[in-house]
Amino acid sequence: MSELLNPFTTTIPKLERVTDKYRFISTAEFIKDVESFGYKLEETRAPRSGLGMHSMAFSHPNMPKVEGLDLRLLATNSHDATSAFRLHIQVGVNICANVLTAFIPDLAAASRIVHRGYAVDKVAKAIDTVRNRVDYVLGSIDAMQLKDVTPERAAEFLTKAAELRDAKPFRILDLQEVRHSQQRENNAWNVFNRVQESLIRGGYSTAETVAVQGGTRLVPGRKAREITSVRDRVQTNYKLWELAVETLLKA
Numbered sequence: 001m002s003e004l005l006n007p008f009t010t011t012i013p014k015l016e017r018v019t020d021k022y023r024f025i026s027t028a029e030f031i032k033d034v035e036s037f038g039y040k041l042e043e044t045r046a047p048r049s050g051l052g053m054h055s056m057a058f059s060h061p062n063m064p065k066v067e068g069l070d071l072r073l074l075a076t077n078s079h080d081a082t083s084a085f086r087l088h089i090q091v092g093v094n095i096c097a098n099v100l101t102a103f104i105p106d107l108a109a110a111s112r113i114v115h116r117g118y119a120v121d122k123v124a125k126a127i128d129t130v131r132n133r134v135d136y137v138l139g140s141i142d143a144m145q146l147k148d149v150t151p152e153r154a155a156e157f158l159t160k161a162a163e164l165r166d167a168k169p170f171r172i173l174d175l176q177e178v179r180h181s182q183q184r185e186n187n188a189w190n191v192f193n194r195v196q197e198s199l200i201r202g203g204y205s206t207a208e209t210v211a212v213q214g215g216t217r218l219v220p221g222r223k224a225r226e227i228t229s230v231r232d233r234v235q236t237n238y239k240l241w242e243l244a245v246e247t248l249l250k251a
Contacts, residue, residue: 025118027054027077030085033120034058037127039073045230051080053231057090064134068094069141071134073127074101076234085113085123087130088234089137095182098197101237143249144189154191157247161195164239167206167224174204188248196240200233202226 031041039058046054058073070092077085088101088111111130113122149157158172169175175198176191183190198204208221227233 024079025085025115027056027079030075030077030123031056033123034073034075034127036120037124038062039127042072045233047230051078053078053083053229053234055230055234064138066138070094073130074234076230083231084115085118085126087111087113087126089130089134091137091141093193095180098193098200099237100193100196100241101234140245140249141189144192144244145187147188147249149186149188149191149248153248153250154186157191157243158195160243160247161199161240164236164243165199165224165227167202169198169224170205170207170218170220175199177204188244191248192240192244196237199236199240200227 034056035041035058039060041056042059043057044054053076056075056077058075060073063071063073072090072092074088074090075085076088077083090099090101092099111126113126154176158175161175162169162172175195177198178184178194179197183194202224203226204224205220206222206224207218209216210219227236
């Protein structure tokens with residue numbers, strides 16, 4: 001498989017193990033199609049090299065305006081035939097520069113645009129499907145902001161959240177460090193954002209196992225690094241969002 005340094009290239013890469021039905025669609029072409037519906041490309045993330053997953057965040061003047069939040073349409077794609085174009089709802093949290101990707105189970109198929117049979121009308125349909133669920137995401141955020149979190153529920157959330165990264169924290173409570181004064185209140189939204197920022201950006205001490213007489217024990221290790229892979233960022237965000245809705249909003 002050839003290496004592609006520019007993920008937004010229009011050059012057709014040579015791919016192995018793809019059928020004759022697979023059609024290469026450049027991300028540049030996709031961006032042009034999305035922008036034809038009034039969207040504006042605001043930000044991109046790409047791997048340092050290769051054909052891996054990259055992302056594009058689009059704004060639109062008709063996106064709901066919510067104080068403290070920045071809603072965008074997030075698209076992901078790869079040029080190595082491992083993933084189709086997929087659309088997501090991205091929510092930026094202004095006070096901490098967090099960027100989360102909301103998990104919506106029934107969007108999994110409807111927001112996916114395969115390279116085989118790609119057409120601009122399929123892009124339009126996927127965009128409409130995702131946009132129609134923005135209110136669901138905002139409703140979940142409202143519910144989190146109004147929901148006080150008990151220590152027991154927070155502990156359950158933290159324990160499960162710690163399993164979402166291979167770099168496990170030495171002290172689970174470090175994931176809930178308050179980095180911004182506006183997030184001191186222990187409602188579900190603030191708890192979620194604290195943990196999300198820690199998991200994605202890292203900075204906490206990881207747990208390392210060392211040998212001692214009679215066995216092993218955990219000790220503080222190196223600091224966890226930021227998740228830079230687009231695929232890992234999206235997947236971690238998805239899983240954490242789903243976990244927050246299921247755990248922190250539990251009656």
